[in-house]
Amino acid sequence: MTRLDQQWFKSSFSGGNDDNCVEVRFFDGLAHVRTSTTANSPVLVFNRGEWEAFELGVFNGEFSMPA
Structure with a gap:
């Protein structure tokens, strides 16, 4: 396991259920996001501005899943 793998x-709030979770790590000023079901899954990478805009959207309820 590499040093980066240990930082996810x-x-x-995941409740320990790996089937419905994402993992995040911060490295080199970027936010990396992947599914927790597969360690070598594709990774989405966001810069600080993108990540903060996403966080604010979540905080303000802009990304609530439709019923």
């Missing part, structure tokens, strides 16, 4: 983390 999941939300404390």
Whole structure:
């Protein structure tokens, strides 16, 4: 396992169920996001501005899943 692999983390709200979680790591000023079901899954990479815009959208309820 490389040093970068050890830096992934999941939300404390995941409940330990790996089937419905994403993992995040911050490295070199970027946010990396992947599914937690497969360690070598594709990774989405966001710069600080993109990540902060996403966080603010989540905080303000802009990304709520439709019923």
